[in-house]
Amino acid sequence: MNRPSEPNDDQVEVEEELELQELARLKPATSKENSVVYAAKDEEEEEEEKSKYGWSTFQPECLQFMSNRKAFLFVFSMTCILQGTFHTYFVAVITTLEKLFSIPSKTTGMLMSATEIGQVCSSLLLPYYVSTRHRPHWISYGSILLSIATLLTVTPHLLYPPKIPKSISVGDNLCVADEFGNHFDAGNSTEQCFDERDPPPYFLFGILFVCLLCVGLGQTAVYTLGIPYLDDNVASRDSPLYFSITIGVRILGPVFGFILGSFCTRLFIYPGEEPEGMTPLNPRWLGAWWLGMLFISSLLFITSVLIYGFPQTLNKKRHKENIAELAAMDDATGPKLSNFPMTLKRLFVxxxxxxxxxxxxxxxxxxxxxxxxxxxxxxxxxxxxxxxxxxxxxxxxxxxxxxxxxxxxxxxxxxxxxxxxxxxxxxxxxxxxxxxxxxxxxxxxDQQDIIVDDFRSPSCETEHCTNCADIYSPVCADNKTFLSICHAGCHTYNNQTKEYECDCTSTPPTPGLCPxxxxxxxxxxxxxxxxxxxxxxxxxxxxxxxxxxxxxxxxxxxxxxxxxxxxxxxxxxxxxxxxxxxxxxxxxxxxxxxxxxxxxxxxxxxxxxxxxxxxxxxxxxxxxxxxxxxxxxxxxxxxxxxxxxx
The missing domain is CATH 1.20.1250.20 (MFS general substrate transporter like domains)
Known part of the structure; x- marks a missing residue:
């Protein structure tokens, strides 16, 4: 004879509910009993509302499939990838920023440190303050801050658009002689005064520094709150799997950052308006560094909106256990702050x-x-x-x-x-x-083909070019690279033969470095x-x-x-x-x-x-x-x- 199977949890709950309804029908409830029942129902309904996906009171049933661990893991991983993408993308466009705004490498190094300063300043205070609050909301706030800061890094491009020549004809840098002596007549001499609208270095540095500082603050919120939220809502045996996936996909962010940087720097700073004859191989090429910032910022905003919709807890039972455990620890050990010096001393020794x-x-x-x-x-x-x-x-x-x-x-x-x-x-x-x-x-x-000794070939003796300015617009001739066509001794351009008369080269110069x-x-x-x-x-x-x-x-x-x-x-x-x-x-x-x-x-x-x-x-x-x-x-x-x- 087959043994009857044990009822599952759902069946037990249904039977208990029916028994309670039968008792309530047979025995009139007192007002005190009714208040207890109503309070329990209200608490259950409140817990149910807290576990729904949505934004405030907008919690459509069609989106409740998002209220699970896998959905959060996916959105959180995408946010981490975008953060890594921004960091390496900024590294990828550093050379362009230095050329565009005349920033030395030491200054860009200080800019890169701003992100870390933001992380260090908020890594202890933020988790302490938000640990008992709605963590998905605060993760979303951090992601929105990161999105806005990324968008604002484009501000220098809007405030100080670069002045782009219509062509890069090397004839622009010919040297000519006049009654005052030989001089470099390119309109680019370092002796001239630039327009007052040229970007002040400290102002640009301040804009980018504040933006990167905010990036660090936003990253801290995502990392320090996202991992604990994930850990609190999965079974202990599943935590290593979820963590390995998170760490594994994060490595894709830096890779995507360099790939995106490669794509954007291959485009001219104003796509479709590149000067005639200029290619990405030219050292004076300016890539569309701002384009990737817009792309990353847009995606970060989307993921921040999605993260905001996740409930305060995805595992009601685990959430209650965590709260009870924290309460027991507080009763047993007292405030955590009192144990901080002792723990710190134990680590230092x-x-x-x-x-x-x-x-x-x-x-x-x-x-x-x-x-x-x-x-x-x-x-x-x-x-x-x-x-x-x-x-x-x-x-x-x-x-x-x-x-x-x-x-x-x-x-x-x-x-x-x-x-x-x-x-x-x-x-x-x-x-x-x-x-x-x-x-x-x-x-x-060793780059011996670049003529940099006195900015002129030692074998070059010319009457035309004796005072070339220190401008870098390289040309290649005779398998040697000259800093500019002036340094190659070129002083005349023949419109009929389309060639230059140069005192230092036997072959016509071409723009760019020699291969x-x-x-x-x-x-x-x-x-x-x-x-x-x-x-x-x-x-x-x-x-x-x-x-x-x-x-x-x-x-x-x-x-x-x-x-x-x-x-x-x-x-x-x-x-x-x-x-x-x-x-x-x-x-x-x-x-x-x-x-x-x-x-x-x-x-x-x-x-x-x-x-x-x-x-x-x-x-x-x-x-x-x-x-x-x-x-x-x-x-x-x-x-x-x-x-x-x-």
């Missing part, structure tokens, strides 16, 4: 954590600086166009990094190495990275990809060492301490340090005037040898210092348990 903190700062500082100015280096060293440099940085850098992180995670999950093995690999990866960067100091081009004859780019790419892959494979192990060297209750505090140190000591000074290093290798500056007040702008021409050595040498030095801390961790890692079985 943890030697392994302090070593991990120093190592994390020294790992991130050179990598962040490298990727910030890598497109500029590739343009200068290998004469790549801006869009080509951005594509390379996105694929050979960020995408390879993602492959390394994913592969190492799979290896650690399946092989379960002990802590000493993980610590040893972290140290080895840092040493390999430092050695690879040292090797890249010798993999570059590079250096064949070391492929070697550079191979070494770079290998060391990035090796170093990124240590990221998961580094995170595990940080989490396992402290008490379980101190994990969040330990990560917060490491992130704060990275922000203050790594991300903030890093662009400034590398910007100063890049500027120190400049050979030819652009000087601009605003109301006849001269100021130094961006750099037209870098010393390729110094750029290569300083750029990679600094990165190698910082990573070598990081390896020393990693080696120290290796000798102390025997007490760390990476896996439960170890």
């Amino acid at each position: 943890n030697r392994i954590l302090m070593l991990r903190t120093c190592s994390s700062v020294l790992h991130l500082l050179p990598i962040s600086g490298l990727y910030t100015f890598l497109p500029k280096y590739l343009e200068s060293q290998f004469r790549l166009a801006a869009f080509e440099a951005n594509i390379y940085t996105g694929i050979a850098g960020i995408l390879v990094m993602g492959i390394g992180i994913f592969s190492s995670g799979v290896y650690i999950r399946t092989r379960e190495p002990d802590a000493k093995t993980v610590a040893l690999w972290v140290a080895c990866s840092a040493i390999i990275y430092a050695a690879g960067m040292a090797a890249l100091m010798f993999a570059g081009c 590079s004859t250096c064949n070391l780019f492929h070697l550079y790419s191979f070494i770079f990809i290998v060391i990035v892959l090796v170093h990124s494979s240590s990221e998961v192990g580094s995170m595990l060492l940080t989490l396992r060297c402290v008490r379980p209750a101190d994990k969040a505090m330990a990560l917060g301490l490491v992130q704060c140190a990275i922000g203050l000591l790594g991300n903030v000074p890093c662009p400034i340090i590398y910007g100063s290093i890049v500027d120190s290798t400049c050979k030819m500056w652009v000087t601009s005037r605003s109301g006849c007040h001269q100021s130094t702008g961006h750099c037209w021409l870098y010393d390729s040898n110094k750029f290569r050595v300083y750029f990679h040498g600094t990165t190698s030095f910082f990573m070598f210092l990081a390896s020393l801390f990693d080696i120290s961790i290796y000798f102390k890692a025997q007490d760390i348990q990476i896996n439960a079985s170890s």
